[in-house]
Amino acid sequence: MQKFRLISSFSLLSLILFSIVPQFSFADEKSSEKEKDDDYYQMMKLFADTYEQIERNYVKDIDRRILVEAAIRGMVEELDQYSNYISPKDLSRFNQVVEQEFGGIGIQVHIDENNGRRLTVMTPLPGTPAYKAGIRAGDVIDTIEGKSTKGFTLPEAIKTLKGRAGESVSISVIHKGSEEAIPLTVTRELIHVATxxxxxxxxxxxxxxxxxxxxxxxxxxxxxxxxxxxxxxxxxxxxxxxxxxxxxxxxxxxxxxxxxxxxxxxxxxxxxxxxxxxxxxxxxxxxxxxxxxxxxxxxxxxxxxxxxxxxxxxxxxxxxxxxxxxxxxxxxxxxxxxxxxxxxxxxxxxxxxxxxxxxxxxxxxxxxxxxxxxxxxxxxxxxxxxxxxxxxxxxxxxxxxxxxxxxxxxxxxxxxxxxxxxxxxxxxxxxIKSALNEETKPDAKEETEKAEKKPAEKDAKPAKKAAALPQPAKAPLVIQTT
Incomplete structure (x- = not known):
């Protein structure tokens, strides 16, 4: 049984690491190729043995995925500050940052420290569901799906407000300068954040x-x-x-x-x-x-x-x-x-x-x-x-x-x-203004030539109009868009 577990763990980890470790460039000499392969499998065996010992002998049960993801992060941390592992739970947000698109109602919100740490609208995005629903800058989001937002962290609020396009979210809003909470049902859309x-x-x-x-x-x-x-x-x-x-x-x-x-x-x-x-x-x-x-x-x-x-x-x-x-x-x-x-x-x-x-x-x-x-x-x-x-x-x-x-x-x-x-x-x-001024200054040589030609051209036909210039063919306040 122990042998089976070791082999299965080794196979599992080898499969995972094969997906993230670059494939070898095969050398012309077979001996060099064999040395690389031997070294690779020795490292994989060390990894699998360590994993097996932790899973089998650690004082408490531990989730396999936690171990594997920790190992991946450990490898990546040895590289540079810009390389990192993106887990399934983080991948959606990563893609939203890249695409600047997500399902939401279209507001930028923050926790207002000067207003009892209430969830407050920084600004609506033009044309979005929130904008059409009359939500404006300075409004307090009082409840989301019937739950008070008092004590909400910003990530909690964002997670609740975002969702699939076409689905509705129930909120209540206190407009700036008012004390009355107005209930609203807003249908989420695919929000494109302009860059x-x-x-x-x-x-x-x-x-x-x-x-x-x-x-x-x-x-x-x-x-x-x-x-x-x-x-x-x-x-x-x-x-x-x-x-x-x-x-x-x-x-x-x-x-x-x-x-x-x-x-x-x-x-x-x-x-x-x-x-x-x-x-x-x-x-x-x-x-x-x-x-x-x-x-x-x-x-x-x-x-x-x-x-x-x-x-x-x-x-x-x-x-x-x-x-x-x-x-x-x-x-x-x-x-x-x-x-x-x-x-x-x-x-x-x-x-x-x-x-x-x-x-x-x-x-x-x-x-x-x-x-x-x-x-x-x-x-x-x-x-x-x-x-x-x-x-x-x-x-x-x-x-x-x-x-x-x-x-x-x-x-x-x-x-x-x-x-x-x-x-x-x-x-x-x-x-810019100095460059524009330089463009409008007459060229000295050109002006001299124009002055010399002027008497002779007095009775000539008007010159064509000059061609027009070618026309062009980190901060302390944390804000999130949802």
Whole structure:
């Protein structure tokens, strides 16, 4: 019986580890191949023996899955900070972050410390079930499915409010300034969390991407690189084109990254040719992404805002556009994450392994990754261009976070803070306006030639109109969206 248990445990663990350990690259020499196989099976036997001893002799019964998942996590922890095991219970939330889609009612909520720790609506998302039901910023969610939310933690509230699209949830809401709890039944829908935002809302509750209507300067915030980010960004730029945009500021501050495919697609929007990024891995095929001319947005000055929390995909875009001199980088040095993670399915898709499989390199070849122990004098991250470097203090960063969150609240009765100065945005505007002024200055040589030709052309036919410039073809407050 003991032998059977040992063999079955060994088989079980071998099967699990085969799904997460890379397959060997067979060497030309059979002896080298045999040594690798022998070493592998010796390690597997050690693992299985340990598992068997714990399961058979530990003082208390312990769930097999707990042991196996702990072993997997232990292996992954020996790798790097970006690799991790995603258990079945965590996989759904992980996918929601990547896809920015889930079944819910469409509100951002937080625990209001200034209102008895009540579950409070930060803002509804435009067009969602909560928005249509009349839920507004500042409302208290008093009950969910008849149960008081007093004492609820944020994860508990989120879990209860989320669910399958088409299913209803019963809540009661106390509107801001009232004491009466109003019962509501809200049908959940598939909520898409936009990753492309403007500075303020328009009267129709859509985002306003035109920051300076006189100078025609567009402003777009990209909060995350999710499945639909490139599509959203293109729609925002097309909206700005219709308004006659002459310049663009792309804000990547606090953007932690996301999908590599979206970073390359967005970079390709702004350059006609050349390398976007390249990746190199131990066992994965080295790859290089090249820009294509079709659909390029050019012919206008551009600035990209970054800070110390801009990472990964944000650094791919900012590094690419900086190296190609397509945009000026404004703000502060970025995080420094130059590694690529692949999500590998385990258990036929019930769990997953997020594994670092490659490093990426900017077009210039300069390093981006901040390795452990890296000094400030080392080359890593994306450093803003000369004259446009401005690092905020922790206090200034916290104040900016509060300012930005308040502007993101969908409440037409709220007063916007007009006193706060976003110094990094102001610096980006300084560059944009100076670039626009340079474009409008007449060329000295051209003006001289025009002056010399003017008398001779007095009786000539009117010249054709000049061609128009090409138009563009972490914080203390915890908020959750549900």
């Amino acid at each position: 492309v935002l403007g500075d303020t809302y328009k009267s129709d509750d859509s985002w306003d991407y035109m920051l300076d209507k006189k100078e025609k300067i567009g402003y777009i915030r990209l909060t995350h690189f999710s499945r639909h980010s490139a599509e959203e960004l293109q729609a925002a730029i097309e909206d700005l084109k219709k308004q006659g945009m002459k310049a663009l500021i792309l804000d990547l501050r606090f953007n932690p990254g996301g999908l590599l495919s979206q970073a390359t697609e967005i970079s390709d929007m702004f350059i006609k040719s050349g390398k976007i990024v390249s990746t190199e891995g131990r066992n994965s095929r080295n790859r290089k992404w090249e820009a294509t001319a079709e659909g390029t947005y050019d012919g206008f000055p551009m600035a990209i805002l970054v800070n110390r929390y801009s990472a990964s995909a944000s650094e791919i875009v900012s590094a690419c556009l900086q190296d190609h001199k397509r945009a000026v980088i404004v703000g502060e040095r970025t995080w420094g994450k130059g590694s690529v993670q692949n999500v590998i399915e385990l258990e036929e898709g019930d769990s997953a392994l997020k594994l670092t499989t490659a490093s990426y390199h900017r077009p210039s070849g300069k390093n981006i990754h901040r390795f452990p122990g890296a000094k400030d004098s080392d080359v890593w991250g994306v450093t803003p261009d000369d004259k446009y470097r401005l690092r905020l203090t922790d206090e200034e960063l916290e104040a900016f976070g509060d300012y930005r969150r308040n502007r993101d609240i969908l409440d037409h009765n709220a007063k916007l803070d007009t006193e706060f100065k976003d110094k990094q945005l102001d610096l980006a505007l300084d560059y």
